[in-house]
Amino acid sequence: MKQSGNKISKIGIMGGTFDPIHMGHLILAEQACLQFHLDKVLFMPSSQPPHKGEVSPAAYRQDMVMAAIRGNERFEYSDMELKRDGFTYTSDTLTELQEEYPDTEFYFIMGADSLFTVDTWHKPEEIFSRAVLLTGNRMDTPGDKLREQIRYLEERFGGQVRLIDMPDIAISSREVRKWCAQGRPVRYFVPEPVYEYIQAHHLYRKEKPVEDNKEETMKPDRLAIKEKLRHKLGMGRFEHTMGVAYTAACLAMRYGASQEDAEIAGLLHDCAKQYDNDTLLKKSTKHGLPISEAERKNPSLLHAKLGAYLAQHKYDVEDPKILDAIRYHTTGRPEMSLLEKIVYVADYIEPRRFKAPNLEKIRRLAFQDLDRTIYEIMSDTLDYLRSMPDSIDETTKAACSYYRDLYESRKEEGR
Helix, strand or coil: CCCCCCCCEEEEEEEECCCCCCHHHHHHHHHHHHHHCCCEEEEEECCCCCCCCCCCCHHHHHHHHHHHHCCCCCEEECCCCCCCCCCCCHHHHHHHHHHHCCCEEEEEEECHHHHCCHHHCCCHHHHHHHCEEEEECCCCCCHHHHHHHHHHHHHHHCCCEEEECCCCCCCCHHHHHHHHHCCCCCECCECHHHHHHHHHCCCCCCCCCHHHHCCCCCCCCHHHHHHHHHHHCCHHHHHHHHHHHHHHHHHHHHHCCCHHHHHHHHHHCCCCCCCCHHHHHHHHHHCCCCCCHHHHHCHHHHHHHHHHHHHHHCCCCCCHHHHHHHHCCCCCCCCCCHHHHHHHHHHHHCCCCCCCCCHHHHHHHHCCCHHHHHHHHHHHHHHHHCCCHHHCCHHHHHHHHHHHHHHHHHHHCCC
């Protein structure tokens, strides 16, 4: 990187694993250049960021970045982080750059999702003191939430955060990898040279065809989910969410279900609770979700269905068992799967609950007899909802009837 005479340079930094680099990265960098009059943007693949799992070999990622930016005179490749041993930290990179180029203004470019986790990064105060943060807006992040987060970061760290006005580009490296693994086309999601490189090097493919691996699904990153939810949900709702995830994992241990699946479902069961009733109804309609009469009269009931949609499309949950556990955690349904039962019960008994009737009895029963626990919860819930008939969903009635009959038949058999 060269200094331009006595003029203060304005340099953007585009970091990340770039596994692979995609069109969203390039559009974000281009708009940052245009709107903030940057002299250039350094594309800087990281070696091993602390918040990521295993990444593709550095040589592949480096080649793809260089191929993607070739021909744009304002885009420049940097191997600064790839040369560093161990974990790579943005704070270290900015410190090193500022010491080497003291007359340069640095702008760190990130997606809006990273804006909600940057305060958990290594030495965030160093990042804010050494660079202006530039972030793209996102359609799935309400504008007031984004502005609230910007105010919080600027007040806490004393730095500057600026918005890049750009179209919402719903592309992620994870999505590109997933599509490659499924044998789906990714052309036009990535630059043509990157597409050709992926094809030539057989990147991101599974060893067997997808049809032979129906049971194999990519598990989402639970730590990343927690960090997103921590900033999207209010503190009370987030604490409830963590309680449900913990309780669901405990019940999974007791009944032999997947603890990981239970924790993920518990984390995401209320991921749509951030929306008010009007927004729940609008988003559910927009995404073509079925809406019952009870849900239309009381849209708060829609948070479970919309939550399942968000879990799949925003949090990368592929497993239909987890999605169903989220979808039915409020209403229940007849013949629930083991995971559905676990999340339904965990939502009711998690440690921060204290208002429900017979709670101590139900908590003890939950680790002894799951089906009877569900019957007890549903009975108490219906008793409570009878004063609000518009809030009783037909699925809940059917579920209660099913588990009542199951309980009665077991009593007759002396079980």
